Amino acid sequence: MFTYNQLLDYIARDEDTDIVWQFKRIVSHQGPLTQEHSDYNGSSFNVVIEWENGEVTSEPLSVIAKDDPDSCAKYARDNGLLDTPG
Numbered sequence: 001m002f003t004y005n006q007l008l009d010y011i012a013r014d015e016d017t018d019i020v021w022q023f024k025r026i027v028s029h030q031g032p033l034t035q036e037h038s039d040y041n042g043s044s045f046n047v048v049i050e051w052e053n054g055e056v057t058s059e060p061l062s063v064i065a066k067d068d069p070d071s072c073a074k075y076a077r078d079n080g081l082l083d084t085p086g
Contacts, residue, residue, distance in 0.1 A: 023049045026064070026075040027056060032086050044086040047072070061086075 031045035039046060043060035050056050065072045076082050 022052050023064075023068075023071075024052055025050050026071060029061070029075070029079070029081075030058065031061070047075070 027048040027050050029045055029047050030039060031043075033040045033044055033046065039058065041058070041060040043062040045061040046058045047061050047064050048056060048058050049064065061072065073082075076084070
């Protein structure tokens with residue numbers, strides 16, 4: 001059994017924790033994109049990411065490449081994109 005104050009302390013501790021999700025894999029890509037394109041996120045390519053929590057989002061390649069260049073290079077190799085500019 002928890003006291004009310006113990007429960008509040010536990011909840012406050014969880015709120016202060018910065019959760020960092022890892023991604024499982026790059027599912028697909030989009031681009032090249034221009035600044036006028038509605039999906040442009042600051043990079044000429046977006047990668048569609050499957051996160052460890054099951055969520056799938058579209059992220060700028062420039063951001064993901066900084067965090068995990070190996071996964072980006074493997075995806076490019078596996079999809080014949082190594083000679084693609086951008």
